Amino acid sequence: MSHTDAHAINEDRGYLTERGFRSWACTLDHKRIGVLYLFTTLFFFLAGGVIALLMRLELLTPGPTLMSDHTYNVLFTLHGAIMIFLFIIPGIPSGMGNFFIPLLIGARDVAFPRLNLLSYWIFIGGIVVILASLVSPMDTGWTFYTPYSARTGAAVATLSLGIFLVGMSSILTGLNFIVTTHRLRAPGLTWHRLPLFIWAMYATSIIQVIATPVVGITFLLLAAERIFGIGFFDPAKGGDPLLFQHFFWFYSHPVVYVMILPAMGVITEIIPVFSRKPIFGYRAIAYSSLAIAFIGFLVWGHHMFVSGMSHVAGVIFSFLTFFVAVPTGVKVFNWIATLYRGSITFESPMLYALTFIFLFVIGGLTGPFLGALATDVHLHDTYFVVAHFHYTMMGGTVMGLFAGLHYWFPKMTGRMLNETVAKLAWAITFVGFNTTFFVMFILGYHGMPRRYAEYLPKYHADNVFATVGSWILAVGVVIMFANFVWGMFWGEKASANPWRGLTLEWQTPSPPPTENFDEIPTVTDWPYGYGKKAV
Amino acid sequence: MGGVTGDSREERAYALETAKLGIWCFLATEVLLFGGLFTAYTVFRLRYPDLFHAEHLKLNRLLGGTNTVILITSSLTMALAVAAARQGRKKRLQIFLLCTILLAASFLGVKYLEWSDDFARHLYPGTNLFFSLYFTMAGLHALHVIAGMGVLTTLLVMARRGKLGRSRHTPVEIGGLYWHFVDLVWIYLFPLLYLVG
Amino acid sequence: MSSFPLFSGEAARTTGEVDAVFLFIVAIGLFFFFLTQGFLIYFAVRYRRRKGEPEAETPQITGSGMLEFIWVVIPSLLILAIFVVGWWGFRDLERPLPGAMEINVTARQWLWEFTYPDGRKVINELRIPVGRPVKLTMTSTDVIHGFYVPDYRLKQDVLPGRYTYLWLQPEKTGTFVIFCSQYCGTGHSAMLANLVVVTPEEFARWEKGPAEAAGGESLAHRGEELVEKSGCLACHSLDGSRKVGPTLKGLFGHQVELSDGSSVVADENYLKESIIDPGAKIVKGFPPVMPTFKGTLSDDDITAVIAYLKTLK
Structure with missing residues (x-):
């Protein structure tokens, strides 16, 4: 399709053409619902980021700087809860997943469009309830450990119910994606011709459907403990606080793969396009997503080595934990092998994709310190853990999200970003991220516990370093988001396929029409046939 | 919208299969939702066997048993409603849906009597771990029964408006699967709570 | 740093x-x-396409088993x-380290209380002699805390309603920081204590000196009084003879056979459970008749009783 054709369609019947509140609030179009999710989750990313900046500011000096200890405790709880439940879990799966799953499999929509809209509004309902809990803000940490969460004066029950609703939305979205992937693939699109983003999302959806109800019941029981005085988690009533931790991590460990797998999927789409090479080891990458999802269910206990759980259980969980490393390693090796003898260009999506690999490898390699029993005893609940999960979650998932946003921005909005500004934002973000978080590994090794509003003077220099880093990081993110806003309204018009990708979303105009394709495409090959000559 | 709303016979069959896959996924999450409670039950029963035995004697087995019979019967009427929908027998469909709703309502009525009696005897969710489990498990199940009654009522309204028939019985199939699930949960709950060995 | x-x-x-x-x-x-x-980095640099360069012919490599x-x-x-x-x-x-000195640790929002075998209680300072192993038996009166000594690379959560343990083997004198590592509320980051490791001579002097924040009475001694006062001896003997219940002599640390055929080691958690919920684990050959002492004996009392039972070798 020529540039002008795409342009004409874009004006006429792109999915964004219709205007007005109702056309968005009641839309059944998966693309619009995806956009709604993206706006909502990115808003909370910025909110959580502002909270993080305040926390870093408080940590600028060892003693009280800006706020009381209680306020700091509230802030880290909000930062964690917002980033996890309102940004990172729904961000890529519900936002990008909604927009791109039907496009990548050549479908007109998801299997249950009305259920999809319902999921979004349940999500919003959950957010409203969560915001209502701010009248008496939570100070329990996002992990809600009992008995503290059963006793504190904060509105734990309200927040629990809000998270229950958000979880319900997550379940319904996952269910929709599973059925969509099974039933709505374009003719000829066999499982082994699926783009790897779809494989990653499929594995993610399975985790969402299976793990989320467990945290749902956990939060209901926590709410019931506060409202009706039941005592499953209260030792004074014969209950067991460790039971809460088991329930909580049975969900919250698999859910880290809900966070990371979609980002891995995005990266897997981007790398072949910008290296002009077929993906290396398609099947290994596809199956490793399922393997990670499966093993992810068996390792929750590694969050509890020093909790008082039996030592035998600790040894078993430690053993199983290491097996997650193998499929994860396979992915990293295969991405790198894809680069070999490519013809690589470094547009902003590729820069973020390579950054993902770089930072995620650091995050991944610091995992074994926490999976190994002897070292975890020391490092558990210290800044080492904070550094580790920010490298995997922010260095991994968020970089993957940024990569995806830059990669698919032309498709979603029909306009291009300013590439120079995008690269500038990337460079500043990269420097800021590492300045903020790398030093936390050192702090953790030296024993600084996490969730400390005040700390010993010997940790001062490192904390100043991290706080300055957070300012650099903030500048990078602000420039990036300014570029998004600018691009949305004033960016150059995008062609249907600016990156010359082979997946199906590039075979339809930018932005796509309401039902995605004029004619459902028939697929005859896998989507990674970039190489020019066979070897 | 979506690729599954066509009108030809193949497309209808395809839509039914798609919807069934959806409801099975949903039931899987429901199993895990109750799974959390069953896990808690197992943990505490192993830890406090005497407490469970002593406390379960305070429950009213007669009412619990009655409710079991009511729910099993309702599963039967639901199955008959699904069969009627498949055959396109609209009158029968409405009758059996109504029967199922009435049985569900009587289940909740019996539950009301039973719980009023429990409260009168000062047995509350916070009394001890057994009653915590009893009230949360049965309570969560009762919420599912109420949700199920909502589904059944919607189906009945659709049937009365002629929106269900031989060519459009998917909603009844889906509602039926959900209702059988709600029954099945009770089949497990009854012996676990009322018949502790 | x-x-x-x-x-x-x-x-x-x-x-x-x-x-x-x-x-x-x-x-x-x-x-x-x-x-x-x-x-x-090598691949990214080596195989980059320079500006204005045409796209290189890339090989169709799809994997390598x-x-x-x-x-x-x-x-x-x-x-x-x-x-x-x-x-x-x-x-x-x-x-477990043989010959360890036993110290009880009670965590509460937001302080650490250390109880020595002689009943001496010290807040936020754990003083131990260098070279001698120490066993900490820890419990919490409210929420979960975490006992963490970064210099020893040791950490253990401290739970309400049960005991957890930590073994220390100090090899250098000095003062080391004890953190609370498990978030426990507003004062979490202020819940610090000092681990003071001194020479054995200095420790002996300190031990003999006037009890600073002493409860005065030794823990085991208080436990003995509680055992007598609470009527335990009506059913449990101290000399190994069989009464309504099993004897307390030599009970601690030994294997106990239960009525369901399994067996447990009579450690702190078992004893505490048997005092609070006697029906949970019945010793083989005895009737399940013991009443609960929940509400009668406080957590501190039970700790004292257990300290006493340990002396009945």
Whole structure:
């Protein structure tokens, strides 16, 4: 399709053409619902980021700087809860997943469009309830450990119910994606011709459907403990606080793969396009997503080595934990092998994709310190853990999200970003991220516990370093988001396929029409046939 | 919208299969939702066997048993409603849906009597771990029964408006699967709570 | 910032052990780090397309069974090695030390209380002699806390309603910080204590000196009084003879056979459970008739009773 054709369609019947509140609030179009999710989750990313900046500011000096200890405790709880439940879990799966799953499999929509809209509004309902809990803000940490969460004066029950609703939305979205992937693939699109983003999302959806109800019941029981005085988690009533931790991590460990797998999927789409090479080891990458999802269910206990759980259980969980490393390693090796003898260009999506690999490898390699029993005893609940999960979650998932946003921005909005500004934002973000978080590994090794509003003077220099880093990081993110806003309204018009990708979303105009394709495409090959000559 | 709303016979069959896959996924999450409670039950029963035995004697087995019979019967009427929908027998469909709703309502009525009696005897969710489990498990199940009654009522309204028939019985199939699930949960709950060995 | 801890001398036996495991993982981690990042950067630079250059002909490489096999197997083996080393180290951290001095730790929002065998109670300071192993028996009166000595590389959560343990083997005198590592509310970051390791002579002097914040009475002695006062001796003998219930003599630390055929070691948690919920584990051959002492004996009382039972060798 020529540039002008795409342009004409874009004006006429792109999915964004219709205007007005109702056309968005009641839309059944998966693309619009995806956009709604993206706006909502990115808003909370910025909110959580502002909270993080305040926390870093408080940590600028060892003693009280800006706020009381209680306020700091509230802030880290909000930062964690917002980033996890309102940004990172729904961000890529519900936002990008909604927009791109039907496009990548050549479908007109998801299997249950009305259920999809319902999921979004349940999500919003959950957010409203969560915001209502701010009248008496939570100070329990996002992990809600009992008995503290059963006793504190904060509105734990309200927040629990809000998270229950958000979880319900997550379940319904996952269910929709599973059925969509099974039933709505374009003719000829066999499982082994699926783009790897779809494989990653499929594995993610399975985790969402299976793990989320467990945290749902956990939060209901926590709410019931506060409202009706039941005592499953209260030792004074014969209950067991460790039971809460088991329930909580049975969900919250698999859910880290809900966070990371979609980002891995995005990266897997981007790398072949910008290296002009077929993906290396398609099947290994596809199956490793399922393997990670499966093993992810068996390792929750590694969050509890020093909790008082039996030592035998600790040894078993430690053993199983290491097996997650193998499929994860396979992915990293295969991405790198894809680069070999490519013809690589470094547009902003590729820069973020390579950054993902770089930072995620650091995050991944610091995992074994926490999976190994002897070292975890020391490092558990210290800044080492904070550094580790920010490298995997922010260095991994968020970089993957940024990569995806830059990669698919032309498709979603029909306009291009300013590439120079995008690269500038990337460079500043990269420097800021590492300045903020790398030093936390050192702090953790030296024993600084996490969730400390005040700390010993010997940790001062490192904390100043991290706080300055957070300012650099903030500048990078602000420039990036300014570029998004600018691009949305004033960016150059995008062609249907600016990156010359082979997946199906590039075979339809930018932005796509309401039902995605004029004619459902028939697929005859896998989507990674970039190489020019066979070897 | 979506690729599954066509009108030809193949497309209808395809839509039914798609919807069934959806409801099975949903039931899987429901199993895990109750799974959390069953896990808690197992943990505490192993830890406090005497407490469970002593406390379960305070429950009213007669009412619990009655409710079991009511729910099993309702599963039967639901199955008959699904069969009627498949055959396109609209009158029968409405009758059996109504029967199922009435049985569900009587289940909740019996539950009301039973719980009023429990409260009168000062047995509350916070009394001890057994009653915590009893009230949360049965309570969560009762919420599912109420949700199920909502589904059944919607189906009945659709049937009365002629929106269900031989060519459009998917909603009844889906509602039926959900209702059988709600029954099945009770089949497990009854012996676990009322018949502790 | 302190200097790299490896060169700061070892505060405790466990310090060096954990650091050795840490360095082992660092070595493997650095190997993978340079391997992956090296190739990543090398490929990115080597195969970049310069501005204005036409797209190079790229080969259609779609995988290599051999390579993928290698990078499944080799990492698996290395990762298994990390597991084993981590496990061995852990076993050492958790191994009970013979002849340990027993100190009870009670955590509450937001302070640490240390109770010595002679009943002396000290807030936020744990004073121990160098070279002698110490067993900490820890419990909390409210929420979960975490006992963490970074210089010893040791940490253990402290739970309400049950006991957890930690073994210390101090090898250097000095003052070390004790953190609360498990978030416990507003005062969490202020819940610090000092671990003061002194020479045995100094410790002996301190022990004999006037009890600073003393409860005066020894813990075991208070436990003895409670056992007499609470009527335990009506059913339990102290001399090994059989009454309505099993004897208390030599009970602590020994295997007990239960009515359901299993057996348990009579440790702190078992004894506490048997006092609070006597029906939970019935000793074989005895009737389940003991009443609960929940509400009669406080957590502190039970700790004292257990300290007394330990003396009935």
